[in-house]
Amino acid sequence: MRIGEIAALVGLTTRAIRHYHHVGLLPEPVRLPNGYRTYTVRDAVLLARVRRLTELGLGLDEVRDVLADDAGRDLAEVLEELDADLARQEADIRERRSRLAALRAAPPGATEPVSPALADLFAKAPATGSPSAALDRELLTLLDTAGEGGADVYAALGPIAADPAVLALYERLDELADAPPDDPRIPGLADALVAAVPDAVFDAIPGDGGTGAVAPAVVEALLAEYAPAQAEVVRRVMEAFVRRGRR
Amino acid sequence: MRIGEIAALVGLTTRAIRHYHHVGLLPEPVRLPNGYRTYTVRDAVLLARVRRLTELGLGLDEVRDVLADDAGRDLAEVLEELDADLARQEADIRERRSRLAALRAAPPGATEPVSPALADLFAKAPATGSPSAALDRELLTLLDTAGEGGADVYAALGPIAADPAVLALYERLDELADAPPDDPRIPGLADALVAAVPDAVFDAIPGDGGTGAVAPAVVEALLAEYAPAQAEVVRRVMEAFVRRGRR
DNA sequence: TAGAAACCCTGCCGTTGCGGCAAGGTCAAG
DNA sequence: CTTGACCTTGCCGCAACGGCAGGGTTTCTA
Structure with missing residues (x-):
């Protein structure tokens, strides 16, 4: 497969895949004589894994760690940390939304968002x-x-x-x-x-x-x-x- | 007031304030003969406004728009848009957290986060x-x-x-x-x-x-x-x- | 059989909101 | 006179790519 094909297969952009190569998340695949990258099904499986993990919100560094550790042990740890982080973000957003709601509820001339x-x-x-x-x-x-x-x-x-x-x-x-x-x-x-x-x-x-x-x-x-x-x-x-x- | 004093007063860092000057969000204040910036209470009020707005999640561009339009009309519009954006983010995070929960609930050898x-x-x-x-x-x-x-x-x-x-x-x-x-x-x-x-x-x-x-x-x-x-x-x-x- | 569309390549800049650091100048107190 | 705490400008870095330039290849179409 060429890069566009594997990208369509796993649902990523070619830019993202090249980016992953660039930052060392994935090794560069074999090149054809014309310089084109050729991918195997194994690569697709790997990329699919990457996509699933990034969609969960993991950073590329964390994805790299998870891929490196063959044992799934580290994954559980990373996921726990991620969940805590997401929980914090969610609470944060809710905080802001509630303040926003209070602010929007009193529009008459209230030019300032005060307490x-x-x-x-x-x-x-x-x-x-x-x-x-x-x-x-x-x-x-x-x-x-x-x-x-x-x-x-x-x-x-x-x-x-x-x-x-x-x-x-x-x-x-x-x-x-x-x-x-x-x-x-x-x-x-x-x-x-x-x-x-x-x-x-x-x-x-x-x-x-x-x-x-x-x-x-x-x-x-x-x-x-x-x-x-x-x-x-x-x-x-x-x-x-x-x-x-x-x- | 000098920059450190106004920063402490409104709860920002000096870096942030200089950044706001740099991007044109706030005009540069008067300088003392030694080159130090001097701020007035008006500036503090302005900065406080900026802080409140950014804390709600507005981008600096949007803050600039809100500050520019003297009428509060544009503010309501921006806030509505912001709320919609935050709602979207919140739903997004909840989505991910639920998938994460499902994934973490089935740890026995599940090396892959699949559907x-x-x-x-x-x-x-x-x-x-x-x-x-x-x-x-x-x-x-x-x-x-x-x-x-x-x-x-x-x-x-x-x-x-x-x-x-x-x-x-x-x-x-x-x-x-x-x-x-x-x-x-x-x-x-x-x-x-x-x-x-x-x-x-x-x-x-x-x-x-x-x-x-x-x-x-x-x-x-x-x-x-x-x-x-x-x-x-x-x-x-x-x-x-x-x-x-x-x- | 040419020309155009659709691929592929590398590489560099832009994004957001600052933080960090460097390399200075200034000012108050000991 | 020397710390030490301020202030100045300016440039790099960040996360995960998107966009674009400038060029080659392949493939479809007229």
């Missing part, structure tokens, strides 16, 4: 035009991905999410967008913000202090997001939290 | 030292892989698999290993073999004639497996089948 707990929180909070509030949402989304905060934090934030008074605070912060860094409204707003956050939120935050386990460079980058006066407010709020953490 | 129907047939036939019988087994295994014969053929072969008279025929074929191609025992054995195969087997074979849909080169390769006198027997048997097919 269910955070999605709940966002659902409670009314959509607002406040840039500061939008930034907060982004930060929560970020921490959600990083796995920093737990669901506890979101739950603790729940009660104030829908509070109109909180929205008013965001608007006061927005108003500082073009204010100088010594604007007189800063201290009062910072105090109001600190007071607005219930202790439960603070307790739910893991780590050492008010800024959690966040590196200094991250804090710096965060402050850079705000206008000068707003950054000053945020800085004061964070300091207050750190003090609260030391208590 | 259940063929495994049944092999279980019926006693293990024999006959080389001819062994070759037949290999051929059946081969055809089993190729998906040529169906379970019908195996079922039709069942009744004669355990027949001691069939074994005797194999032994007569073995005895021709060193015989000349004009050995007088040839015609009688060929007739006996043809007579031994029930019509049901023939009826179960798909395709046009006695040799099924097998190409001439395959037949040639098959005959090359036998000693001259044995090949002559096999040739006569096949011819008889072809004649039977024309009837």
Whole structure:
């Protein structure tokens, strides 16, 4: 048989067969005077074995091992390992599909695939035009991905999410967008913000202090997001939290 | 933030982030005078989005598409496609695992992962030292892989698999290993073999004639497996089948 | 008997999402 | 001043082939 014929017989492509020769999985067969490979029925039997094994999901290296060991002993071992691997993959896929399903179930404006707990929180909070509030949402989304905060934090934030008074605070912060860094409204707003956050939120935050386990460079980058006066407010709020953490 | 800091923040490696820049998934950020990349919180939010999407199983191209389209509309579409893909993969893995389970359930000497129907047939036939019988087994295994014969053929072969008279025929074929191609025992054995195969087997074979849909080169390769006198027997048997097919 | 279709050959590049490694430059602390 | 921990670019490797280039052979067909 020539390569195309044996390929059709065992259900492989000629490319695959040549590949197997190339990587040493199968020895090169005898050549005709014109250079064509000629295969015997034995080769077909071998190739069929290879096909069955690869279809089960074995890699070519493993197939080579199984073919080398005449005893079927090694095969059982390899198959067990393979099954474990497939089980892991299957669980993995199911995991992803379930998260996908949860994500697809809540399409109204949900531009972000966040955890269910955070999605709940966002659902409670009314959509607002406040840039500061939008930034907060982004930060929560970020921490959600990083796995920093737990669901506890979101739950603790729940009660104030829908509070109109909180929205008013965001608007006061927005108003500082073009204010100088010594604007007189800063201290009062910072105090109001600190007071607005219930202790439960603070307790739910893991780590050492008010800024959690966040590196200094991250804090710096965060402050850079705000206008000068707003950054000053945020800085004061964070300091207050750190003090609260030391208590 | 520098690259290591943002990587730790969103749970990626620096290599991955640089890779995203490299393939154009994310624009290169501003550089410090020393050449270091500096990231903002915005970048972190973006990277977090990328991480969530890739963790769901999207490819980088798809992530790029989703990030490009500001509307979430395209996202829903991509997610649907992704879910279908994952479903397919999951079914695939389950398929393989079930075949694997069937294979692992029957370990006694089963060196070959064949279809259940063929495994049944092999279980019926006693293990024999006959080389001819062994070759037949290999051929059946081969055809089993190729998906040529169906379970019908195996079922039709069942009744004669355990027949001691069939074994005797194999032994007569073995005895021709060193015989000349004009050995007088040839015609009688060929007739006996043809007579031994029930019509049901023939009826179960798909395709046009006695040799099924097998190409001439395959037949040639098959005959090359036998000693001259044995090949002559096999040739006569096949011819008889072809004649039977024309009837 | 030519021409075209259908085979065959070797060899190299592309795929996916990074990890590893090499060969440097930079910056903080001891 | 020297570690050591960062950062930079860039190229190779991975699994199992598919595609293509560039060329020879065989076989069918007009």
